[in-house]
């Protein structure tokens with residue numbers, strides 16, 4: 297069974313990223329490469345990690361005018377990402393441009409409210425809503441713009457799934473019970489997020505910064521195999 301678990305390889309070190317990806321490959325379903333990796337290694341780095349055969353999620357969180365985002369997505373298309381992120385707050389025309397330029401097999405998902413933010417952070421940025429309200433609002437916009445789904449926290453995914461039954465829901469901000477939360481504010485365990493309706497789980501530091509990343513990935517994978525969402529469909 298392919299697990300809906302992608303490891304976030306957040307490092308500028310290409311060789312280190314490649315060895316880590318190789319080491320955890322039997323416990324994850326794919327690799328998530330983000331700004332830190334891409335800024336240091338660019339498309340060549342992505343190609344190198346893709347050689348391992350795992351699907352690649354390009355988490356570049358594009359956010360610009362529609363013309364620029366559409367052209368950036370078109371430039372990324374040869375890398376054949378399985379998933380690509382944009383920011384939902386870029387607006388309808390930008391979301392439409394991203395989806396129109398993406399390859400047919402690539403899911404375009406829009407970041408709603410970063411999992412590192414809480415209600416006070418939103419207020420400071422001029423958003424007078426709870427994270428749940430803002431996620432719901434941006435999910436409606438993303439859906440109506442023709443994108444595939446959203447990025448949200450595990451706390452909002454059940455409501456998102458109910459409102460958008462065939463949406464694709466990417467959930468980061470995941471922490472096994474008792475592990476360090478770091479800069480994340482809206483966190484859940486991987487198994488809880490899966491049971492609440494997540495389509496794809498993103499886990500970074502609980503694996504990559506663990507004393508034994510392979511054992512950490514194995515333990516998370518095992519918790520997912522025992523989660524009702526997977527045992528029910530097995």
Ligand SMILES: O=c1ccn([C@@H]2O[C@H](COP(=O)(O)O)[C@@H](O)[C@H]2O)c(=O)[nH]1
Nearest residue numbers: 304330409410411468469498499500501
């Ligand atoms: O709202 C968001 C959107 C993206 N991320 C990304 O997920 C990983 C999480 O890493 P951890 O080490 O497990 O905290 C990271 O690459 C973020 O850029 C997110 O955390 N929240």
